[in-house]
Amino acid sequence: MPVPAWLQQRLEAAGGSVPFARYMDWALHDPDHGAYGAGRLRIGRHGDFATAPSLGGDFAGLLAAQVAQWLDALALAQEIGASRLSLIETGPGEGDLAGQLAAALVAGWPLLAACTELVLVEPNAGMAARQRQRLENCPLPVRWCSFEELAAHPLRGVVLAHEVLDALAVERIVIGDAGWRQQLVTLHRGTLRLEPGGPLEPVAAARLQPLGLQPPGEQRPPGWCTELHPGLEPWLAACGAALRCGRLLVVDYALEAWRYYAPQRSNGTLMAYRGQQASSDPLADPGHWDLTAHLCIDSLVAAASASGWQLLGQCRQGEALLALGLAERLHGLQHQGTAGLGDLLARREALLRLVDPAALGDFRWLAFARGVSAADQAQPRPGETPLFLAEPAQPTEPGPGLASAATETTQSTPAP
Numbered sequence: 001m002p003v004p005a006w007l008q009q010r011l012e013a014a015g016g017s018v019p020f021a022r023y024m025d026w027a028l029h030d031p032d033h034g035a036y037g038a039g040r041l042r043i044g045r046h047g048d049f050a051t052a053p054s055l056g057g058d059f060a061g062l063l064a065a066q067v068a069q070w071l072d073a074l075a076l077a078q079e080i081g082a083s084r085l086s087l088i089e090t091g092p093g094e095g096d097l098a099g100q101l102a103a104a105l106v107a108g109w110p111l112l113a114a115c116t117e118l119v120l121v122e123p124n125a126g127m128a129a130r131q132r133q134r135l136e137n138c139p140l141p142v143r144w145c146s147f148e149e150l151a152a153h154p155l156r157g158v159v160l161a162h163e164v165l166d167a168l169a170v171e172r173i174v175i176g177d178a179g180w181r182q183q184l185v186t187l188h189r190g191t192l193r194l195e196p197g198g199p200l201e202p203v204a205a206a207r208l209q210p211l212g213l214q215p216p217g218e219q220r221p222p223g224w225c226t227e228l229h230p231g232l233e234p235w236l237a238a239c240g241a242a243l244r245c246g247r248l249l250v251v252d253y254a255l256e257a258w259r260y261y262a263p264q265r266s267n268g269t270l271m272a273y274r275g276q277q278a279s280s281d282p283l284a285d286p287g288h289w290d291l292t293a294h295l296c297i298d299s300l301v302a303a304a305s306a307s308g309w310q311l312l313g314q315c316r317q318g319e320a321l322l323a324l325g326l327a328e329r330l331h332g333l334q335h336q337g338t339a340g341l342g343d344l345l346a347r348r349e350a351l352l353r354l355v356d357p358a359a360l361g362d363f364r365w366l367a368f369a370r371g372v373s374a375a376d377q378a379q380p381r382p383g384e385t386p387l388f389l390a391e392p393a394q395p396t397e398p399g400p401g402l403a404s405a406a407t408e409t410t411q412s413t414p415a416p
């Protein structure tokens with residue numbers, strides 16, 4: 001496929017090649033040509049890929065109880081006269097989750113909703129334009145801001161990052177004859193190629209040891225390739241500077257380092273999505289496909305800790321949603337008569353997909369806090385929804401074989 005003129009010019013200006021992360025950032029976030037930057041990607045059953053909120057309102061309906069509990073704990077700890085609480089959604093996509101959560105809070109927790117604003121952090125103008133349309137009649141006050149703008153007057157509240165961090169550009173590294181190399185995207189006779197570049201910068205090389213990648217080891221032959229996540233720490237630091245006090249919930253497809261970097265996973269987790277199709281070719285039609293990589297849980301937790309976040313806990317989405325009442329919701333559908341049977345069946349299917357361990361149920365929920373004293377940690381009061389979080393499970397044996405690697409690369413977003 002010919003290289004688009006805009007990309008050809010950029011690559012020529014850069015000397016013919018750029019690190020993979022720079023290419024991925026352009027392909028996703030360039031304001032004129034990027035898949036998100038230009039607002040080209042559509043999220044939903046009839047779009048390029050589906051996410052949990054795009055399957056209907058039940059995901060937000062369940063998550064609302066957790067968000068309300070955290071906001072409530074902040075409200076109780078709030079000094080008299082303190083400013084309002086904020087529900088901050090980063091990377092809101094079509095605006096579905098924000099709209100659904102606002103409606104659920106107003107319906108279920110009206111007093112809390114009365115002192116809560118919705119703040120959306122969306123760097124891509126093309127996506128923000130659609131969010132404005134979707135949230136035209138939002139029942140909460142709503143504004144769009146960057147983390148940098150918020151840092152001038154940091155907020156008290158809850159930050160949600162649902163399928164956002166997987167859209168941050170990843171660095172790809174590949175084993176060459178003499179050790180690790182940075183992977184480059186190069187122009188070659190009018191086409192794009194992935195090629196090994198020079199040795200890793202010291203900052204990138206220092207990241208390998210804790211991930212079990214240094215030395216590469218005999219089980220990883222030349223050509224073995226994976227991803228690093230250099231964008232996490234700056235993102236978490238910027239997010240932290242925007243929040244004086246509160247919690248961050250990251251929901252995404254993620255793997256522990258021992259699984260992410262298992263020798264069998266010889267080409268990382270990077271995938272491209274468009275029109276409900278998945279592809280492993282990140283160079284096809286740049287700016288028209290979503291490019292996404294799993295998160296590495298260890299890298300995320302380390303970056304969060306370095307940015308002043310305290311890990312509260314983590315679990316799989318299936319466990320979280322069951323703790324928040326998914327089974328009861330599913331059961332309740334049976335008592336709603338047969339009017340609107342099509343809608344009921346669609347909701348049933350969506351609820352089952354949310355907990356399917358081979359799909360959305362395997363997503364990870366990781367919760368972090370900052371500026372919250374131990375006494376203010378949200379504990380459920382008698383009769384309240386329990387917190388979903390459990391202590392992170394430690395692996396007791398080496399990583400899985402190829403069988404589970406294969407299921408995990410298909411666990412992400414496209415609808416079947």
Ligand SMILES: C[S@@+](CC[C@H](N)C(=O)[O-])C[C@H]1O[C@@H](n2cnc3c(N)ncnc32)[C@H](O)[C@@H]1O
Pocket residue numbers: 036037043051052053054090091092093094096097121122123124127162163164167168235
């Ligand atoms: C996969 S979509 C997820 C949308 C939505 N959260 C959902 O689950 O349906 C990724 C979203 O993150 C936005 N995004 C990309 N980079 C971002 C960043 N650095 N900070 C905040 N949002 C970002 C994209 O423009 C897009 O809206």
